[in-house]
Amino acid sequence: MTPSPAAVEAAGSIPTLVIDTTAVTANVRTIGSATDGEVMAVVKADAFGHGTVAVAKASLAGGATRFGVTTLAEALDLRAAGFTERILSWLNPLDADFAAAAAHGIEVAVPGLAHLAAVRAAPGLRVHLQLDTGMARDGASPEEWVALCREARAAEAAGLLSVVGVMGHLPCADRPGHPANDAGRARFAWGLQTAHDLGLRPADHHLAATAATLSDPLSHHTMSRIGAGLVGIDESHTARLRPALTLTAPLVQVREVAAGTSVGYGHSWQAPRDTRLGLLALGYADGLPRLASNRAEVLVGGRRRPVVGRISMDMTIVDLGEADGPDAPREGDLATVFGPGDAGEPTAAEWAGWAETLEHEIVTGLGPRLHRITVGEPPATPNRPTLTPKTIGIR
Numbered sequence: 001m002t003p004s005p006a007a008v009e010a011a012g013s014i015p016t017l018v019i020d021t022t023a024v025t026a027n028v029r030t031i032g033s034a035t036d037g038e039v040m041a042v043v044k045a046d047a048f049g050h051g052t053v054a055v056a057k058a059s060l061a062g063g064a065t066r067f068g069v070t071t072l073a074e075a076l077d078l079r080a081a082g083f084t085e086r087i088l089s090w091l092n093p094l095d096a097d098f099a100a101a102a103a104h105g106i107e108v109a110v111p112g113l114a115h116l117a118a119v120r121a122a123p124g125l126r127v128h129l130q131l132d133t134g135m136a137r138d139g140a141s142p143e144e145w146v147a148l149c150r151e152a153r154a155a156e157a158a159g160l161l162s163v164v165g166v167m168g169h170l171p172c173a174d175r176p177g178h179p180a181n182d183a184g185r186a187r188f189a190w191g192l193q194t195a196h197d198l199g200l201r202p203a204d205h206h207l208a209a210t211a212a213t214l215s216d217p218l219s220h221h222t223m224s225r226i227g228a229g230l231v232g233i234d235e236s237h238t239a240r241l242r243p244a245l246t247l248t249a250p251l252v253q254v255r256e257v258a259a260g261t262s263v264g265y266g267h268s269w270q271a272p273r274d275t276r277l278g279l280l281a282l283g284y285a286d287g288l289p290r291l292a293s294n295r296a297e298v299l300v301g302g303r304r305r306p307v308v309g310r311i312s313m314d315m316t317i318v319d320l321g322e323a324d325g326p327d328a329p330r331e332g333d334l335a336t337v338f339g340p341g342d343a344g345e346p347t348a349a350e351w352a353g354w355a356e357t358l359e360h361e362i363v364t365g366l367g368p369r370l371h372r373i374t375v376g377e378p379p380a381t382p383n384r385p386t387l388t389p390k391t392i393g394i395r
């Protein structure tokens, strides 16, 4: 996880995303202290855009014991990277390669009878029966649940699979106290009881994701599936988690413009006074939402500066103000687009607000063109100094 000198060198001159794995480890510790249950690190979607392998390692260092992913492909990637922990994959089509899952010891969710039939055809799988606990999205309906449990028990008795878990997912966990959470917990309890009555003995029962783990102890059961919280996102706003990403970009050009100058596509902004505009070489192709045009801010030279004009595919314009003294921002100076907020820079959560979306969508939408550097403490050597954006020379 130590970045190469070349990677650090490059960071000053091109748009760069720094992933701080020490934040991930700390977040897992914080979340783990909120529950007696096991922590499953959900590293789907490239660990929410942060890099699967680095986040997986940092999660184990923080006390996570196993992994959750969406697709079998993601699970097989973890195996290929050398992870031997238990892995659960919960969303697969009927013709997914369940034989490969069995061969690699990957557990799968079974959300209905059709999937049960597909999974039976690949003997030896460990499965988690999935109940819809109020989203009408994934998982079996209560109507199907009884038959699903009965047939799963029959398949288990025939030696075709073993039911090791029962899972659900709450629809409104980001709003503690919302009645849908009570209803979801109650339905989950009913589903567990039903499974038990029909002869199943799943050791794992898991309902809570990040927000419920942090705000709703009644939802905890034997394990929590933690995704957003790994990377510092807490929709329940109850814990202080640390964002793991910092996005910087140098000013590639600074120009003076006269009052009244129209800026960018569509002329959506006019300079109200003579000013200086800074150009950043990143745009919506890199994940900056166009909706944040004329709303967002970035930090340059220790001060927040507004994003003006339309964010375009590859470029973003920042109003640096009039001053042309020795402290005025110059070409090559770094703008911090977002980060943990320590130096006054915006957070990804603020960008989400400017774009009328969730922080999740900001961090998972960052484009492949960004230079990525992963920093942090390799888990095996706890006494080495921590590399932070500051210590590797990113201002």
Ligand SMILES: *Cc1c(COP(=O)(O)O)cnc(C)c1O
Pocket (backbone or CB within 6 Å): 042, 044, 090, 169, 208, 209, 210, 211, 225, 226, 227, 228, 229
């Ligand atoms: C993404 C996901 C999680 C993780 O949720 P977070 O709120 O990101 O912690 C857990 N369970 C399921 C089924 C998911 O799809």
